Amino acid sequence: MGTAFWIRRFTFxxxxxxxxxxxxxxxxxxxxxxxxxxxxxxxxxxxxxxxxARIYQSRRGKHCAICRDTPEMLNEQSGDKQ
Structure with a gap:
């Protein structure tokens, strides 16, 4: 996840x-x-x-299963539908 993602997250x-x-x-x-x-x-x-906290969790490979808002989770989710 790039810097732009985290800046948008912080701003939101x-x-x-x-x-x-x-x-x-x-x-x-x-x-x-x-x-x-x-x-x-x-x-x-x-x-x-x-x-x-979200950056720390993301770097450790732990993603929020409820949110599904990180690019990794979105890619994983779209892969499940195929």
């Missing part, structure tokens, strides 16, 4: 975490600036840990 997780965290902070009644600041911090931390 970062945006998703940011949206969830900012919405939860706003629902708690926090100020917008505080919500955005906290969301940026925690989204970056969460995306970094998630991506690093």
């Amino acid at each position: 997780v970062f945006i998703l975490a940011f949206i969830v965290i900012v919405c939860s902070q706003l629902l708690k009644g926090r100020v917008l600036l505080y919500s955005v600041t906290e969301s940026l911090t925690w989204a970056a931390l969460s995306a970094s840990i998630f991506t690093a």
Whole structure:
């Protein structure tokens, strides 16, 4: 898996975490600036840990059987259909 794959993965997780965290902070009644600041911090931390863990697992040859989102799993899945 190339660098572009992991950058897209990090960006996707970062945006998703940011949206969830900012919405939860706003629902708690926090100020917008505080919500955005906290969301940026925690989204970056969460995306970094998630991506690093997935890279580590990928290098060890362990793929998520539920996700089936890595190129290796997609190739394996298409090979099963033939």
